Amino acid sequence: MTIKEFIISRVQIFFTLVTLILTATVILGAIYQPDKELRYYHLLSPVILAACCVLPTCVTYFKKEPTAGQYIIRQIIELALIEAVVMFLISAPEGIAKPLFYVVLGAVIAVIYVLTMVMMWLQKVQQSKKLTEQLQNLQNNLAKKILINKRNRRQAGDYPAWRLNSFQLFTESDLTLLLNS
Numbered sequence: 593m594t595i596k597e598f599i600i601s602r603v604q605i606f607f608t609l610v611t612l613i614l615t616a617t618v619i620l621g622a623i624y625q626p627d628k629e630l631r632y633y634h635l636l637s638p639v640i641l642a643a644c645c646v647l648p649t650c651v652t653y654f655k656k657e658p659t660a661g662q663y664i665i666r667q668i669i670e671l672a673l674i675e676a677v678v679m680f681l682i683s684a685p686e687g688i689a690k691p692l693f694y695v696v697l698g699a700v701i702a703v704i705y706v707l708t709m710v711m712m713w714l715q716k717v718q719q720s721k722k723l724t725e726q727l728q729n730l731q732n733n734l735a736k737k738i739l740i741n742k743r744n745r746r747q748a749g750d751y752p753a754w755r756l757n758s759f760q761l762f763t764e765s766d767l768t769l770l771l772n773s
Contacts (some may be wrong), residue, residue: 598653601712608711609642612704620700624688644681648673671705729750 593601617638621628651673652666678701684693 593653593655593657595653602649604715605649605708605712606642608708608740609645609704610638612707613638613641613645616700616704620696633765640680643683644677645674648677667709671702674705675701 621630649670658666675698678697679694682697684690744760
């Protein structure tokens with residue numbers, strides 16, 4: 593993964609987190625403090641919290657693709673760092689038992705983290721399917737061009753018949769012709 597791809601993925605995670613944190617805030621606020629009014633500056637808290645949650649994910653950047661085990665360990669470290677940052681930034685509201693609040697908050701953070709990772713995974717699956725389809729079309733078009741070129745050259749008499757049926761798909765002259773066409 594290049595640094596550009598990494599930064600783009602972090603921005604996508606940021607906006608996903610803002611949306612999910614805002615949703616969780618509305619749900620938890622409706623459950624625990626339905627009569628409390630919010631001011632406009634409270635709308636910035638999901639943005640600030642999401643920015644603080646994206647920072648620990650920057651620890652897991654590596655140029656090489658990790659193995660499955662390394663990936664899982666990195667995700668666990670990310671979740672633990674995010675949990676620590678959020679627990680540090682958010683204090684329990686008055687009138688709610690602190691242990692219960694932090695257990696619920698930890699569960700909500702874990703759910704938001706998993707949802708974010710699932711959304712990012714679904715986006716990557718969609719991109720990989722599209723790329724696979726494009727590569728398949730390119731491969732089919734190249735194969736058609738080569739076969740047409742071989743037939744034309746054979747009909748002109750400057751291509752040996754045994755090459756037409758061989759398993760060698762590309763010859764140096766084929767590649768030169770394709771690149772020049």
